[in-house]
Amino acid sequence: MTEVLLVRHGQASLGGPSYDQLSTLGYQQAQWLADYLHAQHQLNPKAAMVVSGGMKRQQQTAEPILGHLGHTSALEQSGFKEFDFESVVMSYLELNPGYPLADKPTSNDLYRLLSAAMETWAESGLKLHAHQESWLDFHHRVAQAWAELQPLKDGRSIIVTSAGVIASILRQLLRLDNRATIQLNLQIKNSSVTRLHYDGSHYHLSGFNSVSHLEHPERLHAITSA
Structure with missing residues (x-):
């Protein structure tokens, strides 16, 4: 079955010269996530591809994942940029x-x-x-990028993006209203994984906002949302 992972970038540099840059902790979150996904991949090997919205914080989060997969770069889809x-x-x-x-x-x-x-x-x-962008323009952009996505059949497609985009995709798939979309957006943690499966006609949500790679006593400080 086709698997799609929606990954939020690691912690960005809030309060720094540029928000669109991972913090030191953000880089560590990305590395821990990459190690976790690599271990999963070894247990259940599949063809894999990585897609990024193209923002720096998204690309920096994708880099260690690509390294484990032996890929040189992620496919860029500008429609998956954050608002x-x-x-x-x-x-x-x-x-x-x-x-x-x-x-x-x-x-x-x-x-x-x-x-x-x-x-x-x-x-x-x-x-x-x-x-x-207006609210509707943003969701239209994400919906168009999602419609253009061609996930690997019987493979694993990893989309490294941002909380707003992940919430927008789930809004479309789950038919959420505005309030539910906003509440979902604000819950999504840095470097979290939301897992979807595609049966050839429909996507099914099988996991939301997971940070299993951070749920260890020595890593609990690294569970962040900003």
Whole structure:
């Protein structure tokens, strides 16, 4: 049976010069994930391919996976790039200049802010600039990339992407509404694996947001979502 793994990138560099760059922990998460997938592959060898949305943090997460498979590069599908969450948040703050954001916001503060911004975006309540995607445009882009995907028959296709894209794919497959899509998005952990099986006509969800490679006492600190 055809297997598709949706992998979220490792922890990015939140607060650094560029978010689109794995943090030191993000690189470690990616390596642990690659080792885990390699062990699974040895137990159940299949033809495999790796697809990336092409963002730096996605490509950097894919690199150790490719190394274990003996591949030189991932196939790039720009439709699997993340939406520009920073511009969504900034557009929300422009509409809400009095939003109570601390000078040094905690992860919970940022979670609430992103949730509120995404809900407003989904309701077409943001004043978007010409370069910004609407909520529907984003999901249309992901759906088009998903439709163009040609997973390996009786093989394993690994898509290294981001939380918004994974939530969008599941939105399509599970027919989720806006609120459920946003809630799903905000749950997805760094370097997590969501597993799908394809029977030739339908995709079936068999695992969501798994971080088995991090569920060891010495690695629990590495379970992150930002």
